[in-house]
Amino acid sequence: MGTDRVRAVTFERVLGGRVFETWDDGTVRDWGTVLEWSPPERFAMTWNITGTPTEVELRFTLEADDRTRVDLEHRGWEKLTEAQLSEACALPGGYLGGSFSAGWTRILTCFIDFVESTFTTSAD
Numbered sequence: 471m472g473t474d475r476v477r478a479v480t481f482e483r484v485l486g487g488r489v490f491e492t493w494d495d496g497t498v499r500d501w502g503t504v505l506e507w508s509p510p511e512r513f514a515m516t517w518n519i520t521g522t523p524t525e526v527e528l529r530f531t532l533e534a535d536d537r538t539r540v541d542l543e544h545r546g547w548e549k550l551t552e553a554q555l556s557e558a559c560a561l562p563g564g565y566l567g568g569s570f571s572a573g574w575t576r577i578l579t580c581f582i583d584f585v586e587s588t589f590t591t592s593a594d
Contacts, residue, residue, distance in 0.1 A: 479580075483507060489515050502526070520565070522549050540581075542574060 474494045479501070482488050487504040505525065506514035514527040524546035531539040547555070547565075556564040 483509075517544065517546075520550055521554050522546075522551075524549065540578070542578070544570070544574070 474497070476491045477494050478492045480488070480490050480492065482504065485504055485507050487507075489501040489504065491499050491501060493499070500518055502516035502518045502523065504513065504515050506512060506527070510530055512527060512529045514525060516523040517526045524544060527543045527545070529541040529543075531541070533539050550565075554565075556566045
């Protein structure tokens with residue numbers, strides 16, 4: 471992969487829509503397909519990065535005017551073999567080596583950054 475990095479993540483906001491990343495070199499890699507689209511409360515999608523699809527669900531709960539709770543559930547790990555769980559993925563070490571936690575932390579941090587930059591007003 472060299473110096474290439476993910477330039478964008480596209481989320482087609484319809485049932486059956488694609489979720490995919492586009493790299494600086496133009497490479498497109500599918501993440502999954504939208505299974506549930508119920509804004510603003512929740513969405514679910516397949517997660518195809520593991521070889522055997524798992525399922526990701528995010529739920530959003532308004533807790534205050536300026537705060538929303540986000541719950542993430544990534545399920546279906548029991549479908550994966552030991553080899554799939556330990557093979558290299560987006561981060562070194564495979565899922566058994568901590569890539570699951572590190573990967574979702576990274577993705578959710580990018581999501582927070584996007585939301586804060588999109589919805590912050592200059593009136594602050």
